[in-house]
Amino acid sequence: MEIRYTPPKVWTHDAESGGKWANVNRPVSGATYEKALPVGEHALQLYSMGTPNGQKITIMLEELLALGKNAEYDAHMIKIGEGEQFSSGFVDINPNSKIPALVDYSSQNAEPIFESASILVYLAEKFAAFLPEKGIKRTQVFNWLFWLHGSAPYLGGGFGHFYSYAPEKFEYSINRFTMETKRQLDVLDKQLAKNEFIAGDELSIADIATWPWYGNLILGNLYDAKEFLQVEDYTHIQRWAKAMLARPAVQRGRIINRDWGDEWEQLENRHCAEDIDKVLALKPE
Ligand SMILES: N[C@@H](CCC(=O)N[C@@H](CS)C(=O)NCC(=O)O)C(=O)O
Known part of the structure; x- marks a missing residue:
């Protein structure tokens, strides 16, 4: 076998080597420039x-609003391809420099909330929705919420990175992460064969966390890998993914803080419901 790379004794950072994301990232944490974050008029300020x-978070907020909860929010775009996750304002609310991050100005000390699962649990508890209050039903939601949080990095950071973003296609890495992605799809498909929603017969934060990853993948909105992964085989995920997409809150939440795609699915910043209505009205019949 041809040896193409032997790791040196000590790794050094080569900003040119990693394709799409290497030029903005560094092997240390912290801010790279001073800039405060914008703050809108609502209590909930999302930076994403x-x-x-x-x-995950914009769909959750739209589902809460659809339920009649007082979950109005401003959603400010953080352009991660341009390194905005390294501004001093963003690092102050998430030292890990990853979107999403939330500040609830109606909470004590307005402590920042980061990690998408933590944000989902916070919102579910604050508004008493999409997460049973206690007992085994709550644990079942956590089973699948944490399953997603363990699995998605294999899909995004593993499969998506090597299949779609890497500057060169490496068979070893693509094989490893494709196998794991298909295994995870099979796990989810079997769960959805037994249940209408992921953690049972009601929509929960497990569905809201999972749809943006596996729902988008199955519907062909992620990595253009429908044929490669033979996604039509996962009939139960297909059923669930389409049912989720039929929900108005999913259609609204998925277009926020985007500057790519068709014009009817791009809303850079969201300050009120009408901002979304105007963009969705551009969708052809
Ligand atoms: N575990 C984190 C992952 C967040 C994450 O990976 N965010 C990506 C975008 S999907 C990001 O901000 N990447 C910017 C970077 O890596 O510099 C969560 O669930 O919130």
């Missing part, structure tokens, strides 16, 4: 981008 991890 419409990637799968970002969509």
Whole structure:
């Protein structure tokens, strides 16, 4: 076998080597420049981008509003491809420099909330929705919420990175992460064969966390890998993914903090419901 790379004794950072994301990232944490974050008029201030991890929170907020909860929010775009996650304002609310991050100005000391699962649990508890209050039903939601949080990095950071973003296609890495992605799809498909929603017969934060990753993947909105992964085989995920997409809150939440795609699915910043209505009205019949 041809040896193409032997690791040196000590790794050094080569900003040119890693393709799409290497030029903004560094092997240390912290701010790279001084800039405060914008603050809108609502108590909930979200700093995000419409990637799968970002969509989780905007879909959750739109589902809460659809339920009649007082979950009005401003969603400010953080352009991660341009390094805005390294501004001093963003690092102050998430030292890990990853979207999404939330500040609730109606809470004591307005402590920042980061990690999408933590944000989902916070919102579910604050508004008493999409998460049973106690007992085994709550644990079942956590089983699948934490399953998603363990699995998605294999899909995004593993499969998506090597299949779609890497500057060169490496068979070893693509094989490893494709196998794991298909295994995870099979796990989810079997769960959805037994249940209408992921953690049972009601929509929960497990569905809201999972749809932006596996729903988008199955529907062909992520990595253009429908044929490669033979996604039509996962009939139960297909059923669930389409049912989720039929929900108005999912259609609204998925377009926020985006500056790519068709014009009817791009809303950079969201300050009120009408901001979304105007963009969705551009969708052809
Ligand atoms: N575990 C984190 C992951 C968040 C994450 O990976 N965010 C990505 C976008 S999907 C990001 O901000 N990347 C910017 C970077 O890596 O510099 C969560 O669930 O919130």
